[in-house]
Amino acid sequence: VPAPDFDLALTLGCGQVFHWVKAGEGFRGVIGDKAVYVEKQGGELLVTRGCEDIARRYFALDHPLDEIYATFPDDPDMAAALEFCRGLRIIRQPLWECVATFITSSMKQVAHIAQISHTLRQRFGRQAEGEDAEGESLFAYPSPPDLARLEEADLRACALGYRAVNLLGSARMIASGEVDLDAISALDDREARAMLCRLPGVGVKVANCALLFAYERFKAFPIDVWIERVLREFYFKGKRRVTVRRLEEFSSRYFGEYGGYAQQYLFHYARKTWKEREASTAPAERRSPKPKVRKTAAKR
DNA sequence: CTCCAGGTTCCGG
């Protein structure tokens, strides 16, 4: 499949999707219910035979990156993030898969989100069509009905912790038809966000991730701990008393129609470059005494 | 052993 301006590794490794694994020169994973192998070869994407169309759509090879880049704000940090992430595409994820994985993402590192995704797929997901080179089978993300019939303990056993009740509750609301993920597509951003927030474990941040990574709402701008650091460091340096509200209204205005794209570029750029910077600093400095008060268990 | 992670929800000021 022709795939110009496309960095596959960056797209799969930037924290928008969590189940793809490196395999030889490429990656293996599941798109919907089909096992797929993908590999970048020059300006083209090598794809499992028969999966060309779904791959083209999933990887959003139709997104006009040049047009999108042209809408990015003109500042040095944004420019650095763009150079660092050029070719990263916001993919089109299946609705439930996206909502569910981000429900499980709360207060978790990217590596662990991936681990949870794999466990859920293997234990409760349907086997995907096709298999990888080693003959190992891959699994689709468990559907809402698949999860709805489980008990909280089944999910707790997947290291979900307090997220178990949220994932289960959301699966049940969707399986029962109380919330219709497909119907949300017809709503405007604001209504769609409100509807998603009816699901337990879905707040503004997770709803925005779903809007951006599954509903193709490019204005959605998820603010997590990393992006909050980015905004404060790059755009509110030295300012005091900057509330999350302030950050939200600034970002929706400043980053424009493709704010979500800009967000993902800044997110990945900061996460990678700041991580290295921290790793290279002297460990001794980091162990300075913290005046922080330990949690006092004065409850109950 | 401590710190912290792509948060949400509930509570008191």
Next chain:
DNA sequence: CCGGAACATGGA
């Protein structure tokens, strides 16, 4: 509207 605290688990 805003800041705090609780909530589980496992990398680093």
